[in-house]
Amino acid sequence: MNKEKIYILLESQIDETDFNNFKKTIENIRSKIPQNKKAPNQNDLSFVIEDLDQILSSKTLDRAKYYLKRTLKALTKVKTNKINDINLNRWKNYQDIITDSLWLIGKRDKTGAHNGAYWGNFVPQIPNQLIKRYTKKNDWVLDTFLGSGTTLIECKRLGRNGVGVELLSKVVKLAKENIDKENNPYEIKTEIIKGDSTSINFKEEIEKLKTKNFQLVIMHPPYWDIIKFSKNKKDLSNTKTQKEFLKNFGEIVDGVTPVLQKGRYLAVVIGDKYSNGEWIPLAFNTMQEVLNRGYKLKSTIVKNFDETKGKMKQKELWRYRALAGGFYIFKHEYIFIFQKP
Ligand SMILES: C[S@@+](CC[C@H](N)C(=O)[O-])C[C@H]1O[C@@H](n2cnc3c(N)ncnc32)[C@H](O)[C@@H]1O
Numbered sequence: 001m002n003k004e005k006i007y008i009l010l011e012s013q014i015d016e017t018d019f020n021n022f023k024k025t026i027e028n029i030r031s032k033i034p035q036n037k038k039a040p041n042q043n044d045l046s047f048v049i050e051d052l053d054q055i056l057s058s059k060t061l062d063r064a065k066y067y068l069k070r071t072l073k074a075l076t077k078v079k080t081n082k083i084n085d086i087n088l089n090r091w092k093n094y095q096d097i098i099t100d101s102l103w104l105i106g107k108r109d110k111t112g113a114h115n116g117a118y119w120g121n122f123v124p125q126i127p128n129q130l131i132k133r134y135t136k137k138n139d140w141v142l143d144t145f146l147g148s149g150t151t152l153i154e155c156k157r158l159g160r161n162g163v164g165v166e167l168l169s170k171v172v173k174l175a176k177e178n179i180d181k182e183n184n185p186y187e188i189k190t191e192i193i194k195g196d197s198t199s200i201n202f203k204e205e206i207e208k209l210k211t212k213n214f215q216l217v218i219m220h221p222p223y224w225d226i227i228k229f230s231k232n233k234k235d236l237s238n239t240k241t242q243k244e245f246l247k248n249f250g251e252i253v254d255g256v257t258p259v260l261q262k263g264r265y266l267a268v269v270i271g272d273k274y275s276n277g278e279w280i281p282l283a284f285n286t287m288q289e290v291l292n293r294g295y296k297l298k299s300t301i302v303k304n305f306d307e308t309k310g311k312m313k314q315k316e317l318w319r320y321r322a323l324a325g326g327f328y329i330f331k332h333e334y335i336f337i338f339q340k341p
Contacts, residue, residue: 141217156183254293
């Protein structure tokens, strides 16, 4: 039984006055709805079954009809907000969208063009979640530290236009190869700009693309000098001090702010670092740079990560060091969500 048929049958019960007849008919409709054994997605009708169970457990006909009207609305009307395509009338169907501030992401998504080979990349689930939550189809996403192209691959999958900036030629080449491998079912545009995000004129870039502004900015900078990406002086992983790192990061925020649409979101993915026996709160210091520029903090997300391959072999050694040295081993990084006022 399809959606339209269910709607017609349910609607016919709006004028029913006998509670027993009403319940019998609803039970009958419920038995004909195909059950989906997997997690709900945007298209399946499992939510109707849940709704009908609620209707059937109602103690009065009035209450049952109140729920019935809600189900009819969920079957026909689309209710979205200004920043994404999530149909709030069917919010239960979006089990794939995380709403908790603790992200325990299991295996890296290695499907399609995602391969995880670039050292220092993020799991595709991060841009996937951010794009679904903070953009609509055909919106524009900017990633100021493109790396291997993860964000733009997700843009292609989800039907958003994407622009990525990457400083290093060889990484630009790698990103292009990766992005080209992914299909483009929604025929969106992806652009890679080879350059230094601290000095790019984003206003000029966006004019070239013939659009007014970006609806989401994702920033996944080097975690200062933890991984050295190159010897290039403009590379944020080569900044000599934390102060210099934060200054350069802040300049990028200054550059993107005029091209981020008002009310839209900026996400920063970053971790802390440990140096000379001291935990450096690099992530919070970086967060402060964005707050200093008038953004509103919407969430601080803690995301788990697995040991890097190197550390995995030295697991026992690190455990010993932690016990002896009074510190904890890094198992998380942060995703800060900001809204441009
Ligand atoms: C943490 S990685 C980003 C990885 C990316 N999210 C991915 O999934 O592959 C940071 C990237 O920023 C680049 N980078 C460093 N300084 C930069 C700058 N000033 N402008 C643009 N890119 C820069 C590095 O070369 C590196 O590829």
